[in-house]
Amino acid sequence: MQITFDNIYTLGHVVFENHLYKHIHYPEMLVRYDSNFIEFKQIPSLIEFQNAETYLRDFHLKNGQKHVKFYFPPNERLGADLDDYLNHSGYDIGFLELYAIQPNQFPTVNENPEIEIQVVTEVNLKPFLLLQYQHDLEYGVEFASQRQELHKRNFQDQNIQQLFALYKGDPAGSVDIIISEDTAEIDGLVVDEDYQRKGIGSRLQKFVMENFQDRTIILVADGEDTPREMYRRQNYKFHGYKYHVQKVYED
Template identity: 65%
Template sequence: MTQITFDDIYTIGEIVVENAQYRHYHYPEMLIRYDSNFIEFKQLPSLTEFKEAESYLREYHLKQGQKHVKFYFPANIKPTVELIALLTDTGYEIGFLELYTIQPKDFPSVRNNPDISIQVVTDDNFEVLLNIQYQHDLSYGSEFAMQKADLITRQFEDQNIHQILAFYKGAPAGCVDVIISSETAEIDNLTVNEQFRNKGIGSRLQEFVMETFPKKNVILVADGEDTPREMYKKQSYKYHGFKYEAQKIYQD
């Protein structure tokens, strides 16, 4: 199997600046999506180098009307104690992501539940997807939810992104995106409505991905401090590394 790294993960956004130290990603279509507007360091920066990159990104974002800065650090390298202290003292939220992969044949079989049905998103059910996502994204604010609807529409037209819906007893219950490359199928945006959780819907959505793309390496990124990562481990996903992130939201 080809070695999978964070470089295989799909990024929404374009590189607007690249140098020996970092790549700057920007996505003008959705300026409030932090995961599309950030700097990704190629090597761990010194305190001086970080401050210089921070100043550059803050100035760039201010010109665009953006109120955040976000940074990703090199994979599998923990920031230094001094850098963590600087981030903490200046109001950053610090977290880390974990990369997981699985061969579809290794995914455990899911108990058949006739109450759960799966549909690929088409013109006929696209509005169902928009509604599920809108209700979920409202927790980030109405502006974000509306802009996310535009993003979902653009992705619907992308032949390399498959959008999938789950229903429970006929009611819309969840969804997932699958991003296809030559070797991988990336599970992204796995969402189950709160009232339908713990019914096996998330597992059934994943099983559908395994059945649809049996020859792909299935990959995903999980929040290193969130509970779904424990589910992925139980489902035989293999851990492939971590990446630290830090973001700061300005109030003015």
């Protein structure tokens, strides 16, 4: 099947749409930038971007939000004038990369009896949530607290499976699997800093490959982070990129 960014799950609701963009909003978690943004359908002119910027800034101010974020169409570069404006206006500019793999193409993973992968159930939900909270604290108490509620909602969602990794019985990592008819999306893969380079991330992925053999496995990686190199080594295939920009206001 042809994999595009349309296959990637978006957490949020379309609250406005026109010929140029869609506005995504998620009132349940206002501090989650990836759920509160504008997604352009085509590369905007500088004036079109500035108009959208004013609209989103005003909308977010009414909701007590201090950021604006924009996604641009896949596999298209920004115009020179827009790029210059963004760089001189304090925006962080990044890009995402889309990857996919057939489960039987994932490399062999050495079995390590010290690593255990569990599906999150009522039995292990509490330590799973504690691990998430500890990681989310990097972005502040408010963010971590709101993410707890999101993890609980995901736990109730039949289309999301949460996995929990233990190393010698201690919480060490996790991942969410977003399940659709044709794909299983790896989202939020996390390995605790104390347990990195022990094969935990690979074991989490291998669990996905073994349990969703009838689906294409997909994920989005930050184009500037090292995990993307790991995915390439693991036989994931590149399917495109997408630029995004964000700005956080002090007041």
